[in-house]
Amino acid sequence: xxxxxxxxxxxxxxxxxxxxxxxxxxxxxxxxxxxxxxxxxxxxxxxxxxxxxxxxxxxxxxxxxxxxxxxxxxxxxxxxxxxxxxxxxxxxxxxxxxxxxxxxxxxxxxxxxxxxxxxxxxxxxxxxxxxxxxxxxxxxxxxxxxxxxxxxxxxxxxxxxxxxxxxxxxxxxxxxxxxxxxxxxxxxxxxxxxxxxxxxxxxxxxxxxxxxxxxxxxxxxxxxxxxxxxxxxxxxxxxxxxxxxxxxxxxxxxxxxxxxxxxxxxxxxxxxxxxxxxxxxxxxxxxxxxxxxxxxxxxxxxxxxxxxxxxxxxxxxxxxxxxxxxxxxxxxxxxxxxxxxxxxxxxxxxxxxx
Numbered sequence: 001x002x003x004x005x006x007x008x009x010x011x012x013x014x015x016x017x018x019x020x021x022x023x024x025x026x027x028x029x030x031x032x033x034x035x036x037x038x039x040x041x042x043x044x045x046x047x048x049x050x051x052x053x054x055x056x057x058x059x060x061x062x063x064x065x066x067x068x069x070x071x072x073x074x075x076x077x078x079x080x081x082x083x084x085x086x087x088x089x090x091x092x093x094x095x096x097x098x099x100x101x102x103x104x105x106x107x108x109x110x111x112x113x114x115x116x117x118x119x120x121x122x123x124x125x126x127x128x129x130x131x132x133x134x135x136x137x138x139x140x141x142x143x144x145x146x147x148x149x150x151x152x153x154x155x156x157x158x159x160x161x162x163x164x165x166x167x168x169x170x171x172x173x174x175x176x177x178x179x180x181x182x183x184x185x186x187x188x189x190x191x192x193x194x195x196x197x198x199x200x201x202x203x204x205x206x207x208x209x210x211x212x213x214x215x216x217x218x219x220x221x222x223x224x225x226x227x228x229x230x231x232x233x234x235x236x237x238x239x240x241x242x243x244x245x246x247x248x249x250x251x252x253x254x255x256x257x258x259x260x261x262x263x264x265x266x267x268x269x270x271x272x273x274x275x276x277x278x279x280x281x282x283x284x285x286x287x288x289x290x291x292x293x294x295x296x297x298x299x300x301x302x303x304x305x306x307x308x309x310x311x312x313x314x315x316x317x318x319x320x321x322x323x324x325x326x327x328x329x330x331x332x333x334x335x336x337x338x339x340x341x342x343x344x345x346x347x348x349x350x351x352x353x354x
């Protein structure tokens with residue numbers, strides 16, 4: 001089973017929500033749609049699920065053109081971030097509902113519901129109604145319904161967004177196992193880069209209705225093709241600034257200089273954009289080659305074992321993210337250290353050059 005989009009687009013009242021998009025998504029791993037709110041993730045899922053009409057192009061399921069088929073005939077499952085369960089039905093009935101609509105035999109329904117309930121630890125709750133469940137249990141019920149249906153495609157639209165942190169962590173770890181070996185194409189939409197990395201598989205980076213890059217998740221993280229892709233795949237946001245290369249030297253407009261090495265040293269002289277993720281900008285020097293930069297601390301945050309500092313460096317707002325607790329003071333100038341070996345360099349067209 002594969003899902004293939006061929007120049008598929010979506011237009012609503014003259015406004016383009018999804019620009020012509022071509023993708024091939026396969027089973028055996030998660031296919032992640034990663035982008036900020038409004039990037040087009042839900043719109044793309046609705047196109048593939050048949051919930052919204054396509055403006056141009058085709059959608060193929062295993063080579064079969066399903067562009068004009070209804071959602072029911074596409075044999076898909078969709079789990080939203082909101083707990084979509086029928087309040088008047090028990091957990092058993094909620095999980096069984098698509099199987100009954102399909103006219104499946106009672107014995108088969110009972111077998112599938114029990115299997116899905118066992119996988120998601122819902123066995124003791126099958127006689128309860130949704131309002132008697134916690135938020136996490138309700139979302140487990142929705143996931144169980146998707147598993148029991150054994151659909152050709154499963155679309156998970158930010159399914160953990162409304163759960164508390166502990167439940168999110170627990171379900172996030174379980175999700176790849178839940179759908180492993182079932183042969184369905186699993187598409188998972190998220191706005192969290194960390195979630196995409198944890199799920200692995202392949203990721204489509206989305207921005208303003210466009211898929212800017214698609215491929216193995218870890219590879220895209222390590223080698224973003226464009227500055228836009230690098231910004232999408234970074235949380236906190238990636239730091240960037242205009243840079244001028246002259247010989248082997250790089251210079252920011254703030255006066256910060258460093259010696260370029262590797263492929264960056266071979267670039268033609270001229271203007272570029274340098275970008276570096278916050279966890280490579282530290283409050284302490286890690287090596288003798290780290291580049292010292294000074295910035296005025298604007299905001300500090302302590303989250304678990306990490307400290308972040310948002311600081312102003314000339315016209316640029318940057319972020320440092322470091323392990324441990326660090327004594328930042330808002331309004332004071334602090335020295336940070338950039339590991340230039342971890343920097344990305346982009347040309348005037350925004351594409352990665354080194």
